[in-house]
Amino acid sequence: METLLHEQVHLWQQNFGKDPVKPGRVYHNKEFVEKCESLGLHPKIGEGYHLKLADGPFEILMRELGITPPDLSSNRRTSTGTGSSGCWILWARSPRASRR
Numbered sequence: 288m289e290t291l292l293h294e295q296v297h298l299w300q301q302n303f304g305k306d307p308v309k310p311g312r313v314y315h316n317k318e319f320v321e322k323c324e325s326l327g328l329h330p331k332i333g334e335g336y337h338l339k340l341a342d343g344p345f346e347i348l349m350r351e352l353g354i355t356p357p358d359l360s361s362n363r364r365t366s367t368g369t370g371s372s373g374c375w376i377l378w379a380r381s382p383r384a385s386r387r
C-alpha cells in the first residue's frame with residue numbers, strides 16, 4: 288500500500304506538481320518528498336526508498352481499513368529485489384491472516 292501511494296504521488300507530481308521529473312533529473316526531488324511527507328510516507332530524497340514505516344495520515348487510513356502496521360522486528364520481509372519501498376508487502380498482507 289505504501290508503494291501504491293508512492294507511485295500515486297509520482298502521478299500527482301507529473302500532472303499537478305510545480306517541479307515534475309524531467310529526463311536526467313533527480314527522480315525523487317524535494318517537491319516529491321514534501322508531498323510524501325504530508326501523507327505520512329518517508330522516501331529518501333534522490334533514492335526514493337522509504338527510510339521508515341509510513342505513519343501520519345497514511346497510518347490513520349490503514350487503521351480505518353483494519354490494516355495494522357507490519358511487525359518489522361520479526362524481519363520476515365519477503366525478498367522483493369530493490370523495489371522503492373520494502374514495507375509494502377507487509378502492509379498489503381491480509382489482516383485476516385494474522386488473526387488466525
Ligand SMILES: [Zn+2]
Binds near residue numbers: 297
Ligand atoms: Zn518513486
